[in-house]
Amino acid sequence: MKVLVPIKRVVDYNVKIRVKPDQTGVDLANVKMSMNPFDEIGVEEAIRLKEKGVATEVIAVSIGPQEAQETIRTALAMGADRGILVKVDHEVEPLTVAKILARIAKAESPQLIILGKQAIDDDSNQTGQMLAQLLGWAQGTFASKVVVEGDTVDVTREVDGGLQTVRLKLPAIVTTDLRLNEPRYASLPNIMKAKKKPIDAKAASDYGVDPAPRLKVLKTTEPPKRKGGVKVKTVQELVDKLKNEAGVI
Amino acid sequence: MAVLLIAEHDNKSLKDSTAKAMTAAQALGGPVDILVAGQDAKPAADAAAKIAGAGKVLLADDAQYGHQLAENMAALIVELAGKYDAVLSPASTNGKNFMPRVAAALDVPQISEIVSVDGPDTFTRPIYAGNAMQQVQAPAGKKIITVRTTAFKAAETTGSASVESVSAAKGPGVSEFVGEELSKSERPELASAKVVISGGRGMQSGENFHLLEKVADRLKAAVGASRAAVDAGFVPNDYQVGQTGKVVAPELYIAVGISGAIQHLAGMKDSKVIVAINKDEEAPIFQVADYGLVADLFKAVPELEEELKKQGY
Ligand SMILES: Cc1cc2nc3c(=O)[nH]c(=O)nc-3n(C[C@H](O)[C@H](O)[C@H](O)COP(=O)(O)OP(=O)(O)OC[C@H]3O[C@@H](n4cnc5c(N)ncnc54)[C@H](O)[C@@H]3O)c2cc1C
Numbered sequence: 034m035k036v037l038v039p040i041k042r043v044v045d046y047n048v049k050i051r052v053k054p055d056q057t058g059v060d061l062a063n064v065k066m067s068m069n070p071f072d073e074i075g076v077e078e079a080i081r082l083k084e085k086g087v088a089t090e091v092i093a094v095s096i097g098p099q100e101a102q103e104t105i106r107t108a109l110a111m112g113a114d115r116g117i118l119v120k121v122d123h124e125v126e127p128l129t130v131a132k133i134l135a136r137i138a139k140a141e142s143p144q145l146i147i148l149g150k151q152a153i154d155d156d157s158n159q160t161g162q163m164l165a166q167l168l169g170w171a172q173g174t175f176a177s178k179v180v181v182e183g184d185t186v187d188v189t190r191e192v193d194g195g196l197q198t199v200r201l202k203l204p205a206i207v208t209t210d211l212r213l214n215e216p217r218y219a220s221l222p223n224i225m226k227a228k229k230k231p232i233d234a235k236a237a238s239d240y241g242v243d244p245a246p247r248l249k250v251l252k253t254t255e256p257p258k259r260k261g262g263v264k265v266k267t268v269q270e271l272v273d274k275l276k277n278e279a280g281v282i
Numbered sequence: 283m284a285v286l287l288i289a290e291h292d293n294k295s296l297k298d299s300t301a302k303a304m305t306a307a308q309a310l311g312g313p314v315d316i317l318v319a320g321q322d323a324k325p326a327a328d329a330a331a332k333i334a335g336a337g338k339v340l341l342a343d344d345a346q347y348g349h350q351l352a353e354n355m356a357a358l359i360v361e362l363a364g365k366y367d368a369v370l371s372p373a374s375t376n377g378k379n380f381m382p383r384v385a386a387a388l389d390v391p392q393i394s395e396i397v398s399v400d401g402p403d404t405f406t407r408p409i410y411a412g413n414a415m416q417q418v419q420a421p422a423g424k425k426i427i428t429v430r431t432t433a434f435k436a437a438e439t440t441g442s443a444s445v446e447s448v449s450a451a452k453g454p455g456v457s458e459f460v461g462e463e464l465s466k467s468e469r470p471e472l473a474s475a476k477v478v479i480s481g482g483r484g485m486q487s488g489e490n491f492h493l494l495e496k497v498a499d500r501l502k503a504a505v506g507a508s509r510a511a512v513d514a515g516f517v518p519n520d521y522q523v524g525q526t527g528k529v530v531a532p533e534l535y536i537a538v539g540i541s542g543a544i545q546h547l548a549g550m551k552d553s554k555v556i557v558a559i560n561k562d563e564e565a566p567i568f569q570v571a572d573y574g575l576v577a578d579l580f581k582a583v584p585e586l587e588e589e590l591k592k593q594g595y
Binding site for chain 2: 044046049050052059071126127128131150151153154155156157158159160161162163164165166167169170171172173174175177187190191192193194195196197198199200201202205210211212247248249250251252253254255256259261262263264265267268269271272274275276279281282
């Protein structure tokens with residue numbers, strides 16, 4: 034079976050972003066970009082399924098600017114077989130991404146699509162679920178364990194109260210949580226090999242999807258800043274302050 | 283603007299995130315009905331009926347909603363959504379699971395984790411782990427919204443709405459519940475506790491979390507953790523506080539052996555008072571702490587418990 038892994042190019046998780054003073058957005062000039070960490074976990078899971086002989090082909094798809102090709106190369110270097118880049122130069126909303134992915138899924142007929150549970154830039158946590166709905170498929174979100182068995186997949190999910198396991202009919206959608214696996218680093222030979230793997234270049238119009246955003250961003254601002262506090266010398270002083278100054282205990 | 287609010291519950295009882303999301307729903311400025319979808323969920327529906335501001339409570343009681351499977355929940359909500367201009371849900375792992383399906387079915391964008399309602403179609407939400415706030419305006423059409431409930435006060439429970447049964451929708455039949463492993467604890471829930479004490483990698487083992495539990499018992503606190511502590515297997519996944527875990531905003535948050543990575547701060551920086559106990563005085567957690575104690579936690583935490591005990595907590 035084929036596995037599709039959608040991946041997003043985002044600001045690296047180590048970067049402390051800056052809001053533009055004119056409130057028009059976040060300053061992305063000269064900022065380090067990487068594959069969304071949850072998507073890396075998705076790529077790793079797909080490759081492991083291939084190594085176990087469950088998956089036959091792993092296709093990495095990114096919807097984004099030309100530079101997202103580097104992100105696809107990273108997935109190819111990790112072990113994905115080929116890539117599809119759907120070039121869009123502005124931000125794309127989750128529903129738009131889901132619509133494009135739905136068209137790709139119809140063309141490629143994967144049995145499993147593994148996405149990250151959220152992108153660490155817009156923190157939306159929507160795309161996988163939307164894609165599942167558009168395709169009429171089942172979904173196993175926030176996955177910490179994925180077991181494919183015949184024509185079903187068991188997904189153990191990280192939920193508010195603990196863990197929940199669901200059984201889904203294939204084809205299905207999985208979205209990854211942090212503890213599903215630890216993604217590998219690509220080795221140098223694999224990085225070289227990845228350069229020869231094919232990447233299809235596409236546009237949103239190839240899929241009949243209008244990529245224009247529908248939510249209007251009015252402004253982007255700094256969150257309220259916390260004032261730095263004081264250091265206390267002893268536990269006794271701490272308890273006294275919490276009781277008599279802050280009044281929280 | 284008629285609003286449908288999806289209740290968060292475990293069939294037996296209602297989570298207080300429902301009453302908090304109610305405050306957001308009412309800010310949209312219209313009558314609000316509450317949907318309780320569950321199995322043997324009459325007690326939860328009765329509790330929902332007490333939330334002030336509820337027009338009526340719709341109870342969809344059916345085995346297929348017992349575990350809130352996203353496919354079935356979405357089918358039900360989409361069927362009911364016709365009569366409403368907006369559908370809201372707490373941004374719990376349930377709401378996050380089914381609401382985007384509803385949005386996709388209705389072909390509208392979803393607005394995730396709003397922290398304020400600025401107008402009938404205008405909302406503010408955090409992006410980049412809360413390092414920026416984005417104000418967005420929704421297009422015409424139904425509004426599908428999840429609510430970061432820590433940003434809203436709970437509505438009163440002085441109401442007496444009627445409970446009406448609604449029939450189950452036909453689910454797509456593509457998923458089934460297999461099992462669950464829920465953390466059991468006598469302590470308050472992380473999301474609603476007034477005091478939270480969290481441990482990080484500095485705790486060194488799951489065993490050592492007992493030190494925090496002793497303090498938690500004195501302060502009626504919930505116990506949380508950083509990702510590093512969860513990844514290391516010290517505590518279960520549902521303890522994780524942060525950008526990709528739970529968001530908490532208690533009166534008092536005590537961070538023990540936690541460095542203060544942005545992903546962790548994202549989940550707790552709206553707490554009223556923050557205490558940090560860390561042996562590294564350069565740790566970034568001190569930049570957001572109201573009270574910082576530079577100390578070895580293995581000495582400071584037992585001392586803290588002792589002092590609280592002495593003072594009658
Ligand atoms: C995609 C993504 C999502 C993430 N989501 C989250 C999230 O939701 N929540 C989260 O917490 N993290 C998250 N992280 C991880 C985050 O980046 C940090 O790695 C993590 O928060 C670090 O945990 P920590 O502070 O416990 O560990 P460390 O950074 O290792 O800090 C340990 C601290 O303990 C102190 N210490 C050690 N021993 C003692 C002692 N004896 N006494 C006192 N102090 C001591 C040290 O000085 C140090 O400051 C995420 C990361 C990624 C990439």
